[in-house]
Every structure is written in structure tokens, then in C-alpha cells.
Amino acid sequence: MKHHATTRMPARRPPVPKAVMWLLGVCLLAGSAFAAQMTAVLVPDTVRAGQRSSLEVNFVNCQPTTPPQLPKVDGLSFNFIGRSTAVNIANGQQTTTLTLKYMVTPERPGDYEIPPVRAEVNGQQLASSPVRLKVLRPDENAPAASEQTQPAFLRLNTAKDEVFLGEVLPVDVQVFYVSAQDIQLQPLTGDGFTFGKSAMLPQSQTQVGNQLYAVGGLRTTAVASKVGELTLGPAECRLNLRVRSERRRTTDPFFDSFFDDAFGGRLELRPTRLTSQPKTIRVLPLPNEGVPADFTGAVGQYSLLASVSPTNVAVGEPVTLTVRVAGKGLLESVKLPSLDHWEKFRVYPPTSEVETADALGIEGTKVFQQVVVPESLDITAIPSVAFSFFDPVAKAYRTLSHPATPVVVRPASPQAGLQPIAAPAGSGENPPAAASDLVPLKVRGGPWAVISPPLVQRPWFLIVQGVPVAAFLAAWWWRRRTEALARNPRLIRRRAVARLTREMLPQLTRLAEAGDSEDFHALVFRLVQEHIGERINQPAASITESVVDEQLKARGLEPEACADLHLLFQTCNQARYAPTWTRADLMNLKAKVDSVLPALHRLKE
Amino acid sequence: MKASASPTLRVRLVAGPRRLGRGGTAVVAWLVAILLGLLARAAEPPDTTFDAANRLFEQGKYLEAVAAFETILRSGRTSGALYYNLGNTYFRLGEVGRAIVAYRLAARIAPRDPDVAANLAFARAAVPGTAPPRQSWLARFTGRLTLDEWTIMTGVSLWLWMGILIWRQRITGVGPAGRRLAIGAAGLTVLLAGLLFAAWVQTDGYRSVAVIVDDAVLRHGPLEESPSLQTLHDGQELRALDEKDGWLLVTGAARGQGWIKRDQVLVVR
Numbered sequence: 001m002k003h004h005a006t007t008r009m010p011a012r013r014p015p016v017p018k019a020v021m022w023l024l025g026v027c028l029l030a031g032s033a034f035a036a037q038m039t040a041v042l043v044p045d046t047v048r049a050g051q052r053s054s055l056e057v058n059f060v061n062c063q064p065t066t067p068p069q070l071p072k073v074d075g076l077s078f079n080f081i082g083r084s085t086a087v088n089i090a091n092g093q094q095t096t097t098l099t100l101k102y103m104v105t106p107e108r109p110g111d112y113e114i115p116p117v118r119a120e121v122n123g124q125q126l127a128s129s130p131v132r133l134k135v136l137r138p139d140e141n142a143p144a145a146s147e148q149t150q151p152a153f154l155r156l157n158t159a160k161d162e163v164f165l166g167e168v169l170p171v172d173v174q175v176f177y178v179s180a181q182d183i184q185l186q187p188l189t190g191d192g193f194t195f196g197k198s199a200m201l202p203q204s205q206t207q208v209g210n211q212l213y214a215v216g217g218l219r220t221t222a223v224a225s226k227v228g229e230l231t232l233g234p235a236e237c238r239l240n241l242r243v244r245s246e247r248r249r250t251t252d253p254f255f256d257s258f259f260d261d262a263f264g265g266r267l268e269l270r271p272t273r274l275t276s277q278p279k280t281i282r283v284l285p286l287p288n289e290g291v292p293a294d295f296t297g298a299v300g301q302y303s304l305l306a307s308v309s310p311t312n313v314a315v316g317e318p319v320t321l322t323v324r325v326a327g328k329g330l331l332e333s334v335k336l337p338s339l340d341h342w343e344k345f346r347v348y349p350p351t352s353e354v355e356t357a358d359a360l361g362i363e364g365t366k367v368f369q370q371v372v373v374p375e376s377l378d379i380t381a382i383p384s385v386a387f388s389f390f391d392p393v394a395k396a397y398r399t400l401s402h403p404a405t406p407v408v409v410r411p412a413s414p415q416a417g418l419q420p421i422a423a424p425a426g427s428g429e430n431p432p433a434a435a436s437d438l439v440p441l442k443v444r445g446g447p448w449a450v451i452s453p454p455l456v457q458r459p460w461f462l463i464v465q466g467v468p469v470a471a472f473l474a475a476w477w478w479r480r481r482t483e484a485l486a487r488n489p490r491l492i493r494r495r496a497v498a499r500l501t502r503e504m505l506p507q508l509t510r511l512a513e514a515g516d517s518e519d520f521h522a523l524v525f526r527l528v529q530e531h532i533g534e535r536i537n538q539p540a541a542s543i544t545e546s547v548v549d550e551q552l553k554a555r556g557l558e559p560e561a562c563a564d565l566h567l568l569f570q571t572c573n574q575a576r577y578a579p580t581w582t583r584a585d586l587m588n589l590k591a592k593v594d595s596v597l598p599a600l601h602r603l604k605e
Numbered sequence: 606m607k608a609s610a611s612p613t614l615r616v617r618l619v620a621g622p623r624r625l626g627r628g629g630t631a632v633v634a635w636l637v638a639i640l641l642g643l644l645a646r647a648a649e650p651p652d653t654t655f656d657a658a659n660r661l662f663e664q665g666k667y668l669e670a671v672a673a674f675e676t677i678l679r680s681g682r683t684s685g686a687l688y689y690n691l692g693n694t695y696f697r698l699g700e701v702g703r704a705i706v707a708y709r710l711a712a713r714i715a716p717r718d719p720d721v722a723a724n725l726a727f728a729r730a731a732v733p734g735t736a737p738p739r740q741s742w743l744a745r746f747t748g749r750l751t752l753d754e755w756t757i758m759t760g761v762s763l764w765l766w767m768g769i770l771i772w773r774q775r776i777t778g779v780g781p782a783g784r785r786l787a788i789g790a791a792g793l794t795v796l797l798a799g800l801l802f803a804a805w806v807q808t809d810g811y812r813s814v815a816v817i818v819d820d821a822v823l824r825h826g827p828l829e830e831s832p833s834l835q836t837l838h839d840g841q842e843l844r845a846l847d848e849k850d851g852w853l854l855v856t857g858a859a860r861g862q863g864w865i866k867r868d869q870v871l872v873v874r
Contacts (some may be wrong), residue, residue: 095742187834187860195835196859335730348719349727353739371719376812437729438693441662442686445655449714451683455756456805465760468767474772 036062037326037365039357040117040128041201043105044172047160048136049109051206054081057117057128059098060357066099068119075134079103106135121412129301129328129363134159151243152177156188158237162282166229166299168330168362169281172201173235174217175274176208179242182269186236192283193232196221197332208438222328224283240269243411244595278529279399292388292399294337299390300329306402308382314410318371323350323402325370326365332387333358334366342383344358344376379409490537490561501527501597508593512586520586521575524593528568531600546567552603561599564592651682655690660810662694670694685715689724696728701840702817704728706871709815715809716748731839747804755804759797766790814855814870822872823863827852834863843870 001044037060047053053077064098071077081101088095106112157172173185188195198220206215224230245268286299305324313319325334331354339347348371356364372382386401455461485492487583504527511520527539533540536551548557548565557565571589575581658673674691677683692707708725715721740748747755769787776783819839826829827849835858837843846862847854854872856862 186832196862333733348723349730351726411636438696441659441690441693441724442720443659443692445652445677445684445686448651448682448684451678451681454752454805455760455811456752456801461756463761466761468764468771472767472770472774475771479774578780 003070009143014028018158035123036060036061036121036126037355038119038126038128038443039363040114040131041113041358041363042131042133045132045170046134046136047106048159049106051486053104053106053133055104055114055117055131056101056165057119058144058357059100059119061096062121062126063098063108064119064121065123066120070102070117071115073112073114075107075110076114077105077107079105088338102132106133108296109135109137111135133520150181151241152238152239152272154274156233156276156279158232158279158281161280162284163188163224164284164299164390164392164395165224165286166330166390167223167334168196168298168300168328169222169224170219170231170360170362172217172219173237173276174201174215175237175239176213176215177239177241178211178213179238179267180272181242183216183237183239186238188220188222188233188235190222190230190231190232191225192226192228193222194225196223197359197361201293219360221362222281224281227283230281230283231278233276233278233282237274239272239274241272242267243270244268286390287395287397290397292386292397294386294399295388295390295397296335296337298329298334298388299392300327300331300334301391301393302327302329302334302387302389302400304385304387304400304402304405306385306405308405308407311405312408312410313374315374315377319382319407321368321370321385323368323370323387324365324433327474328363329364329389330362332361332366336368336370337386337388339370339372344370344374344379346373346375348372374407374409377409377411379407408479415567417496419513419563447457493534500530505594508590512590513583515581515583515584515586517575517581520581520589521572524568524589525572527593528565528572528596531597532565535600535603544574552600557603558599559597564596564599568592568596612661616719637785643690651677651680651684651687655687658694659690662690662697667694683714685718687711688714689718689721692724692728696724696731700817701728701731702750702815703871704872705732705815705840705842706817709813709873710785711806712748713751716751725754728750729842733838747800747807750804752801752804752808755797755801759794759801762790762794764795766794809874813873814843814845814853815873816843816865816869817871818843818869821865822861823855823858825863827854827864831864834858835860845870845872 037058039058039060041058043054043056045053055070055148078101081103084099084102085100086097086427088097104114108603111132114133115132116130118125118127122127150331153176155172155174155176157174159170163169171188172344173188175183175185177183198218201215201217204215206213222232282480303326305326307322307509309320309322311319325331336350337351339345350368350370352366354361354364354366356362358364381404384401384404386399388397388398388399452458504523507525508520508527511523530542530545532552533544536547536555538547548562548569552565553562566588654673654677658670658677661667661670661673671691671694674687674694677687678691678759688707688711692704692711695701695704695707699758704726705728708721708728709720711718712725723788750758766787769783769790773783773787816837816839821837821839823835825834825835837858841858841863843855843857845855848867849864850866852864854862855865855870
């Protein structure tokens with residue numbers, strides 16, 4: 001018989017040296033910044049005799065320095081299978097989990113408790129919580145006869161059928177199939193139950209009767225919210241079964257036989273809806289006897305750790321009490337007992353955060369940050385902190401406590417006056433807040449603001465931020481321009497001559513109109529020298545009339561301009577000795593200057 | 606002179622609206638309305654209404670107190686204390702989701718107010734079966750200042766950086782000290798801009814919502830006929846990812862993503 005199991009078997013990998021694996025683990029854990037945790041999980045926690053389970057020892061944000069010490073359990077044997085590392089980054093926080101897997105082989109049916117697994121981490125001894133393994137007899141919970149003949153069926157398994165109110169009950173929904181795809185498990189339902197997170201079960205194979213099935217599914221948690229006989233499920237699943245279709249037979253028996261043998265027939269997908277048997281769970285109330293006074297409803301197995309910081313404060317200064325409740329249970333609903341009875345302390349409501357260590361969120365730590373403010377100099381210690389819970393395994397209430405922590409309370413500084421605590425702004429007349437109620441109203445409403453978008457979304461603000469950027473770009477451009485000019489003296493001279501011309505031409509007109517012949521000719525002479533000197537790149541003082549024929553003609557100066565230049569040089573020379581020029585003469589010369597200068601400007605450098 | 610000036614003035618006054626035309630008249634009316642609105646605001650300070658709302662709260666008239674607080678909000682004025690008191694009033698009315706939204710808005714205006722943080726934690730603790738939303742260290746850090754405070758710090762740093770760069774352009778021979786100064790200012794500006802972006806993402810980038818009705822049903826799809834995924838309590842905080850036909854796709858519930866009716870949640874904005 002051929003089986004078309006869709007479960008992909010893990011490929012064999014080449015052996016990796018242990019040292020490399022340890023080094024990799026150390027490197028991955030180096031970036032982690034969270035508290036180290038160690039947990040142990042059995043997958044699955046219920047097997048039949050002859051089957052095996054897997055013990056997964058998880059090190060969250062830590063690395064054991066030596067291999068963990070597995071306890072000896074009569075009737076169970078452990079074999080190391082391998083290790084894996086997972087890095088999870090959520091909300092910018094990195095969690096690294098190193099998992100060591102051991103195969104657990106039971107020798108006989110029964111209920112086993114595997115004591116805490118211990119390991120040394122950074123010189124500190126860590127221990128996991130104990131876990132339980134249930135080994136059924138081979139015929140116990142055997143598949144129904146109908147299941148053995150089905151291509152797929154669904155099972156709803158719970159670790160136990162009797163739970164306490166508020167106890168977390170792990171629930172497995174397992175889908176068994178020969179060959180299928182598009183498996184969609186519907187959310188589990190159950191009146192009176194609240195369901196938690198879910199995680200996929202690892203794929204495996206198992207034999208039921210004479211049939212080999214692929215097994216998948218999910219594990220979730222259910223918490224009963226009322227007492228009595230409650231019905232869990234049924235679970236539902238939709239999937240497409242791969243089944244052999246009935247092929248039209250040909251008239252050739254040889255061909256039919258060959259086709260079926262060679263290709264195994266044609267497969268088709270058949271949409272199928274599976275339903276499991278519902279499960280009846282008996283929910284017991286919490287015992288009324290021996291209820292601790294500070295019991296707040298926590299059900300599970302927990303440990304308590306507390307710390308106080310700082311331990312040396314002035315009256316009115318806050319002290320943070322950090323309480324870590326670690327363990328297994330509905331961590332999100334764990335509450336600290338009220339501290340209202342603390343005298344001479346002002347107590348604020350605590351803040352809390354859950355750090356889960358497993359995919360279902362039922363194992364981990366809940367960290368409370370409780371701010372208390374000593375209001376008297378008589379205080380010498382932060383009182384002890386107690387936490388009570390109901391242990392469903394021991395079926396009894398338990399109370400954990402952290403002893404009182406000595407603190408030094410100094411007098412407040414003179415600036416603080418005699419008030420025990422600095423009142424928050426705007427609530428100066430309010431009475432002290434109590435953790436059991438809201439902090440009262442504020443009596444002052446201000447400072448008032450007009451409802452408007454934040455600054456970063458207002459156009460005017462963004463434009464204002466562009467001003468320094470624009471100023472910098474302008475300064476940068478100016479600097480580049482200045483440096484370019486400094487590297488080009490001819491350009492500087494050309495600009496200087498142009499500026500000189502702009503200044504001198506009006507002056508020349510004024511001198512001509514005034515009939516000041518001497519200054520007029522001196523100015524004309526200098527103007528012409530400066531222009532020609534700039535054009536042929538020679539000092540202005542060295543320019544004489546001879547330059548006109550020697551250099552300017554060769555550079556292509558028009559003949560009329562050359563003649564005008566000769567005239568101007570000669571006139572300027574004559575004027576030194578015969579300064580008798582009329583206003584009209586000077587105006588004529590000014591016209592010559594006006595025509596010569598553009599011609600010089602057109603000359604090649 | 607007086608005799609000739611008066612008729613001219615009269616003519617201008619009479620002819621003014623005619624020259625403006627219909628559009629111009631509308632603009633003038635609009636400006637006058639704004640001016641009157643501003644005058645009205647100045648004439649009726651929000652503190653008066655605020656005190657009256659507080660008095661109603663103390664008398665146990667919570668619905669009237671909510672109306673009075675919201676009157677101030679409708680007038681365009683806001684403050685951390687206003688949202689804080691509004692949160693207290695909603696909480697007394699048993700509307701935990703609305704109270705949480707009000708406290709979160711108060712925390713945006715007054716992020717370092719211990720009373721706001723205390724009452725927000727208290728309100729969150731009153732939501733059954735849920736844990737307060739986890740915040741990354743970056744969110745906690747950026748949450749210590751308001752978005753405007755981060756914006757101003759970044760703006761000042763930018764001006765400082767540009768000022769140093771301009772100074773370096775104008776002054777020659779500044780040397781490596783000026784270069785180091787400019788690099789330091791650039792690094793500070795980039796760092797602050799990054800933190801500003803993170804703060805903006807935390808406040809406006811994510812569309813946070815809170816459930817405001819009891820037993821709101823989270824569904825697989827945006828239809829009444831879609832299978833139920835989970836029942837949510839009043840006050841449960843979620844994050845909206847998408848919106849379609851009056852339904853919001855939200856995440857953050859214990860069972861992952863699902864669709865919830867838009868009118869069953871309030872957006873923190």
C-alpha cells in the first residue's frame with residue numbers, strides 16, 4: 001500500500017562540532033538584554049506505552065556553562081537528540097532561546113513526574129519547573145473503529161478532564177490524515193471557556209491500526225470561567241483530502257493494469273470538514289477553606305522575587321518595589337495584593353509587564369513596578385511583600401513572601417518644605433492617591449493650548465527649518481565663488497576694470513561739461529590704459545600708444561577703433577602741454593571714448 | 606477740508622461692499638466670524654467651564670460633567686488636565702475604553718505627569734483578561750517627551766548644526782576643532798531626528814484603538830456573517846491595520862488579527 005503523507009521529514013544534517021554549536025549559542029546570546037530563564041516542556045505530555053515523548057529544555061537569554069543535569073526517574077530513560085537556537089525580535093526586543101531536546105522513552109504505563117532539571121548559568125544554578133508525563137496503556141484511548149478506516153479524523157485532547165476555576169488547561173487539537181492539503185483548523189469554541197494563544201504542534205507520523213497517518217494540529221489554552229460540567233469543542237477542521245479518482249477504464253486490461261501500476265492512479269482534491277468529539281470538562285470551584293487574606297485569584301504554580309531601589313531616600317522621594325512573579329498559569333491575570341494597609345506610605349497603582357517564555361504565554365514572569373513614597377522619618381524598612389495563589393496540582397493555597405527590606409529615610413530637603421511629597425502639578429489641593437482608586441481630579445485646567453496638528457506637521461514650521469539650510473547653501477555658494485575668484489586674477493582684474501569704468505564714465509561727462517581739460521585727459525588716459533592692460537594682460541602703467549599697432553591690431557581690433565585710440569593717446573599727450581580745450585572738444589573726445597571701450601571689450605584676451 | 610473729507614469717506618463705506626462683490630463679502634464675513642470667535646474665546650475662558658465640569662463631577666453628575674468637558678474640547682482648547690479629568694469621569698461612568706483613550710491623550714500632552722500614568726494603569730488593570738500593551742524601550746524612552754518637545758529639540762539642533770556649518774564657511778582656518786564640532790552637531794541632529802521619527806510613529810504612525818463596548822465580537826472577516834474569533838472587553842487596546850466598509854482590521858488580541866465594527870472602538874487621536 002502506498003501512502004501519500006504530506007509531512008516533510010527532517011533531512012539528516014552533517015554533524016556539527018559541539019564547540020562550534022556552543023560558540024554560536026554564546027554569540028547569539030551576547031546581544032540579549034533580558035533576564036535569564038530556564039523552562040522544561042514535554043511534547044507531547046501524554047503518550048501510549050511504546051511511544052516516545054520529547055523533553056525540551058529551553059534557556060531563554062542564557063547559555064548553560066555545563067550540560068544540564070537530568071534527574072533520574074524510575075521507568076523513564078532520556079537520550080539527547082539535539083539542540084536548536086531561535087531568535088525572536090518583537091517590538092525591538094530580542095529574545096534568544098536555546099533548546100536542548102531529549103527523547104523520553106517510558107518503560108511502562110503510568111503517571112510520571114520529571115523533577116526540575118538543573119543547570120549552571122554564569123555561576124548561578126537555575127532549575128525548571130517539574131513536568132508530568134502520562135503514559136497510557138496501549139488500548140487506552142484507542143482510536144475508534146471508525147477512525148481506523150477514515151482517510152482523516154480530528155481529535156480533541158486535554159491533559160486532564162477536571163480543572164479548577166481559573167486554571168489553565170492546555171488543549172491539543174490534532175488532525176490525523178493520510179494525504180491532504182490546505183488544512184484549516186477553526187477556532188476552538190466552548191461555552192464558559194476563555195481561550196488563549198495558540199501554537200502549531202510539530203508535525204509527526206503515527207500508526208493507527210494498520211494505517212500510517214501524518215499528524216498535525218495546534219495547542220491552545222482554555223480557562224474555565226464558571227463551575228460545573230462544561231463542554232469543550234467540538235473542534236472543527238477544513239481540509240482538502242487527496243484521494244484517488246475513479247478513472248474511466250479502457251477496453252484494454254493490459255493498459256489499465258500498466259497505468260495503475262506505473263502512476264498509481266489519478267489523484268483529486270476532495271474538500272472535507274472534520275469534527276472531533278466534544279470533551280466534557282468538570283470545573284471545580286476553588287476551596288473555601290484556608291483562603292489567604294491577600295488572595296487575588298491567581299491560579300497556577302508561581303515563585304516570587306522582589307527587590308527595592310533605592311534604599312536610601314528622603315521623605316517624599318519615591319521608592320520602586322519590583323516584584324517578579326514567575327511560573328506557570330494565567331500570568332496576565334496575576335495581580336499583586338493591595339498595599340493600602342501600608343501605613344506612612346503613599347502608594348501608587350503598580351505597572352506590570354508580562355515576559356512570556358513559551359508560545360502559549362502561560363509560562364514566564366510578570367514583573368510589577370510598584371512606586372511607594374515614604375511619608376515619615378519613622379520608616380526603617382519596606383514591609384514584606386506576600387503573594388498568594390492556588391496551586392491546582394497540590395490542590396491547596398500557597399503564600400509566598402519576601403521579607404521586609406531595610407531602608408534609610410532621611411529628612412526632606414529645605415526646598416521641599418515640610419510636605420511629605422511633592423504634589424503633582426495642578427493637583428496641589430488633592431488628597432493623597434490610593435492604589436485602590438483613581439487619583440482625584442485636577443483642579444487647574446491649564447496650560448491651555450489650541451487643538452492643532454503637531455509642530456512637525458505644520459507647514460510654517462517646516463519652512464522655518466528650511467531657513468538655516470538655505471542660509472548654509474548660500475554661504476557655501478559664496479565661499480565657492482570667493483575661492484574661484486581668488487584662483488582667477490584676470491577675472492578679478494576684468495571685474496575691477498568694469499567697476500572702474502562704471503565709476504569713471506559719469507565723472508568723465510561731468511569733467512567735459514565743466515571744461516576741466518587737465519583732469520578730463522588724465523582720466524581718459526587712465527581709462528584707456530586700464531582697459532588695454534586688462535585685455536593684453538600687462539600692467540596699466542606700461543601701456544603706451546605703441547601698443548596699439550604692436551599688439552592690438554594683431555589681436556583683431558577694428559581699424560576705426562585703432563585710429564580712435566591713436567587720437568586719444570595723442571590728444572592726451574598734447575593736453576599736458578596745451579591745456580586749451582573747449583567743452584565741445586571734450587564732449588567729442590568723450591564720444592570717442594564711448595566708442596573705443598566696447599571695441600576693446602570685444603577684443604580677445 | 607473736513608467738509609470734503611466726510612463725503613469721500615461716506616462714499617467709500619457705501620461703495621465698499623459693492624466693489625468686493627459676492628466672493629469678497631463672503632471673505633469679509635468669514636474674517637469677522639473668526640474675529641468674533643476669537644473674541645468669544647477670550648471672553649469666556651475655558652477655566653470657567655473646567656471648574657463647572659469639576660463641580661458636576663463632584664456632585665456625581667458624570668454625564669453632565671462629560672458634556673461640559675467636551676464643550677471645552679469643541680471650542681478648540683485642550684490640555685492634559687482636561688483629558689485627565691475627562692478620563693476620570695468616563696471611568697466613573699463605567700466606560701473604561703473611553704477613559705483609557707482620554708488618559709492616553711492626556712499622556713501625550715503631559716507625558717511625565719505621574720497622576721496620568723497612575724490612572725491609566727488603574728484603568729488598564731480594570732480590563733478583565735488582558736495585559737497592558739507592551740512597550741519597547743524605544744517607545745518608553747520617546748514617550749518621556751511630547752512630540753512637540755522632540756520637534757523643538759530637533760529644530761534647535763538643526764539650527765545649531767547649520768550655524769556651525771555657516772560659521773565654518775565664513776571663517777577660514779577653523780581647523781579640526783570646527784570639523785569635530787560640526788560632526789558632533791550633525792550626529793546630534795540625526796539622533797534627535799531619529800527619535801522624533803520614532804516618537805511620531807508611536808503617536809501618529811500607529812492607529813491605536815480601544816474597545817468602547819462590552820462583549821465586542823472580533824470576526825474573521827468584515828461581515829456580520831463572518832465566524833467569531835474572540836469576544837473583546839471594554840477597554841481592550843488594539844492596533845488598527847486596515848479599514849473597510851465600517852469595519853477595522855485590528856491586531857493585538859489574544860487570537861491575533863480580526864475585524865471589528867468601527868463604532869465599537871475609539872481611535873486614540
